Amino acid sequence: MLKVIELFASDTPNGKKISIMLEEINFPYKVTSVDLSKGDQFKEEFIKISPFSKIPVIKDSENSKNIFGSGAILIYLAERSQKFYDQKNKSNIDQWLMAQMGLVGPLIGQYHSFYRFNKGKSKYGEERYFKITKDLYKNLNDRLSVSKYLAGENYTIADIATWPWIARHQWHDIGLNKYRDLCKWYETISEREAVIKGYNFMGGGKIPKP
Ligand SMILES: N[C@@H](CCC(=O)N[C@@H](CS)C(=O)NCC(=O)O)C(=O)O
Incomplete structure (x- = not known):
């Protein structure tokens, strides 16, 4: 029987990545x-386990490990469960996972900051990150027009990392429906039981439809 993993999080895309993963691998948390x-x-207590003062963090008492950073946590849980990180496809999964870490998350995060939370403060910021977010939708759509999931034929931690950001599509005013393959991918993943449960891990409610 596995020991319970403690997930330190808020109800944000970065938090939801880990609740979804924990639901997918069926680990108690x-x-x-x-x-x-x-x-x-x-x-002070939180900075000891998260040096950049960010969620998410996990405490895995079974292995006496604390891990910060959603990418590192996803890799850790994937290796621990032997799921969603096929080593034969590792470099592909890594590429799409790192693209989420370095591009999709931070850039859409800036868009949220300017467009959703500080509307009217900086026209430049709103326009810049609107364009960048729209470009990211297109890049992801292009990829998903030739590949069922981001890293190939199978659902992986790259999809688990990226999906919660697209789940904020209503904040983006871009129109997910206009991106056929991204929208199809989004809907397919939205139907997974673990995703429905993990999305609602802090009572945030139902997954928004496209
Ligand atoms: N690269 C980090 C980013 C985590 C991150 O930005 N977390 C945000 C919430 S979604 C946070 O904790 N923000 C608190 C702050 O900036 O003060 C990861 O992927 O885990």
Whole structure:
């Protein structure tokens, strides 16, 4: 019987990546909420396990390990469960996972900051990140027009990392429906039981339809 993994998170795309993964691999876990609006991430105790003051973090007491950073956590859990990270396809999965870490997450995150949370403060910022986000939708759509999932024929941690960002599509005012293959991928993943459960890990509700 596996020991319970503690997930420190907030109800954000980076948090949901890990709850979805934990549901997918069926590992027992409990969620400790980190309230970013109250500054919990800057508390001394939290910085000990998350040096950049970011969620998500996991504590795996079975292996006496704390891991910060969603990419590292996904790889760790995939290796631990032997799921969604086929070593024969590793370099492909890594490429798409790192593209999420370096591009999809941080850039769409900036778009949220300018367009969703600080509308009217910077026309330049809103326009810049709107264009970048639209380009990312196109890049992902192009990839998914020739590949069922991001790293090939199978669902992997690259999809688990990317999907929660597209699940914020209603904030983006781009129109997910206009991107046929991205939309199909989004809907296929949205139907997975683990995704439905993991998405709602902090009571955030139902997955938004395209
Ligand atoms: N590269 C990190 C990024 C994590 C991240 O940006 N987390 C955000 C929430 S989605 C956060 O904790 N923000 C708190 C802050 O910036 O103060 C990862 O993939 O885990």
